[in-house]
Amino acid sequence: MRTAVLLFTRDLRLHDNPGLDLARRSAERVVPLFVLHEGLRFAVPNRTRFLSDCLADLRDGLRRRGGDLVIRRGDPVEETIRLARDQHAQTVVVARDVSRYAKRREERLAAACAEHRISLRTVDSVGVVPPGAVHPANGDHYKVFTPYWRAWSDTQWRDCHTVPRKITLPDGIDAGSLPAGDGAGGGETMARRRMSRWLAGGIADYPNRHDDLPGDATSRLSADLHFGCLSPVELATKAGAHEAYVRQLCWRDFHLQVTAAFPDLPTRDYRPRRQDWVDDPDALAAWRAGQTGYPIIDAGLRQLLAEGFMHNRARMLVASFLTKQLNVHWTAGANHFFDLLVDGDIANNAGNWQWIAGTGNDTRPNRQFNPLRQAYRFDPDGDYVRRYVPELASVPGAAVHEPWKFGGSPGYPSPLVAPRA
Numbered sequence: 001m002r003t004a005v006l007l008f009t010r011d012l013r014l015h016d017n018p019g020l021d022l023a024r025r026s027a028e029r030v031v032p033l034f035v036l037h038e039g040l041r042f043a044v045p046n047r048t049r050f051l052s053d054c055l056a057d058l059r060d061g062l063r064r065r066g067g068d069l070v071i072r073r074g075d076p077v078e079e080t081i082r083l084a085r086d087q088h089a090q091t092v093v094v095a096r097d098v099s100r101y102a103k104r105r106e107e108r109l110a111a112a113c114a115e116h117r118i119s120l121r122t123v124d125s126v127g128v129v130p131p132g133a134v135h136p137a138n139g140d141h142y143k144v145f146t147p148y149w150r151a152w153s154d155t156q157w158r159d160c161h162t163v164p165r166k167i168t169l170p171d172g173i174d175a176g177s178l179p180a181g182d183g184a185g186g187g188e189t190m191a192r193r194r195m196s197r198w199l200a201g202g203i204a205d206y207p208n209r210h211d212d213l214p215g216d217a218t219s220r221l222s223a224d225l226h227f228g229c230l231s232p233v234e235l236a237t238k239a240g241a242h243e244a245y246v247r248q249l250c251w252r253d254f255h256l257q258v259t260a261a262f263p264d265l266p267t268r269d270y271r272p273r274r275q276d277w278v279d280d281p282d283a284l285a286a287w288r289a290g291q292t293g294y295p296i297i298d299a300g301l302r303q304l305l306a307e308g309f310m311h312n313r314a315r316m317l318v319a320s321f322l323t324k325q326l327n328v329h330w331t332a333g334a335n336h337f338f339d340l341l342v343d344g345d346i347a348n349n350a351g352n353w354q355w356i357a358g359t360g361n362d363t364r365p366n367r368q369f370n371p372l373r374q375a376y377r378f379d380p381d382g383d384y385v386r387r388y389v390p391e392l393a394s395v396p397g398a399a400v401h402e403p404w405k406f407g408g409s410p411g412y413p414s415p416l417v418a419p420r421a
């Protein structure tokens with residue numbers, strides 16, 4: 001009987017999983033494996049808690065189908081090869097990914113598999129359209145979103161794979177212990193519930209409400225997509241005619257294909273256009289703590305501290321404030337986001353930070369968001385600010401956006417830089 005080891009990475013689902021489908025087609029016995037690579041920069045508490053839930057849920061789903069999720073700790077390549085050799089596996093399956101870490105893992109896996117005469121098979125599962133599948137005539141990736149969106153919209157998406165009814169694991173494998181979880185809401189089961197609710201409700205209002213800061217009317221599926229608890233192909237297919245929403249999934253693919261072509265995106269300017277960066281540790285510390293004296297900025301940053309999430313509009317405002325008003329380098333802000341976001345994602349985080357900072361794929365690199373105008377527009381009654389900035393909770397209405405106009409509020413700082421109308 002043939003055996004395949006399926007190395008799960010961030011495709012933690014049974015529905016529409018190309019790796020699982022390929023492993024089952026290439027062998028009668030499948031060893032689903034996840035390797036906890038502890039000490040990685042990626043492994044911050046907010047994400048490891050969510051990941052623990054994802055793994056527990058995946059194990060449950062695999063067990064219900066006769067299989068299991070084998071957990072190992074250590075280097076993913078060494079552990080995969082060790083298990084493949086112990087089980088006399090002929091095949092290892094893994095999903096391709098775009099970060100430098102993932103590419104290096106795949107290269108090392110390919111070398112180790114070749115050394116041990118194991119066949120390595122790779123699949124695409126990270127985006128709707130695989131990175132590199134569409135590219136302009138004169139280059140390997142799209143540098144600007146709109147032409148990418150046109151090309152992306154013209155592609156035929158693959159069909160979704162069905163969920164396997166049965167998975168056969170070789171006998172006698174030690175499944176290993178799950179990391180401790182504490183109910184952070186991760187995992188395919190919860191993700192699919194969130195997706196169903198979203199498709200049946202909120203998505204219809206997305207074009208009108210996606211920027212409604214207090215309304216919190218976006219899908220909140222970013223962490224599910226990041227960990228692959230949801231298939232982006234399935235979500236995009238089901239979202240169908242809701243173009244405004246599908247376009248956001250295309251933005252996700254856009255940053256994936258930029259990162260695939262420029263894996264230094266999280267550390268190096270994509271377009272080194274700016275020399276005016278300022279080293280200001282005090283301003284950076286105030287920004288991180290949500291103590292800038294600009295209520296709309298502080299509300300966003302405090303949402304991040306409290307929830308490990310921030311509304312997209314607030315992400316844009318706080319990033320613009322740091323990089324265009326304080327002139328602090330975008331990597332400082334991106335690192336802070338990456339430390340806290342449950343959906344923290346190399347491609348999306350770096351791609352968006354560079355877009356805002358004017359060093360990335362923006363066609364208008366000098367764009368600045370005026371925090372006051374944006375506050376009145378997207379939080380017209382001040383509810384978002386009052387929710388996250390308790391020092392201002394008793395200030396009624398939109399007056400909350402300019403506390404300096406009524407002499408300030410006890411315990412709330414004055415603005416770090418002079419307000420502009």
Ligand SMILES: Cc1cc2nc3c(=O)[nH]c(=O)nc-3n(C[C@H](O)[C@H](O)[C@H](O)COP(=O)(O)OP(=O)(O)OC[C@H]3O[C@@H](n4cnc5c(N)ncnc54)[C@H](O)[C@@H]3O)c2cc1C
Nearest residue numbers: 218219220221222248251252312315343344345348349352
């Ligand atoms: C400075 C900054 C940093 C960001 N960092 C991240 C990050 O680390 N991880 C992350 O997933 N998103 C990031 N985003 C993009 C976006 O803010 C989040 O994806 C979104 O807020 C998640 O909420 P949602 O799932 O309710 O989004 P929805 O509005 O419901 O959008 C649906 C999905 O589309 C994708 N999407 C939406 N907006 C964008 C965008 N601008 N770029 C790429 N994909 C998008 C996401 O996968 C999202 O889940 C960042 C944006 C900015 C401005």
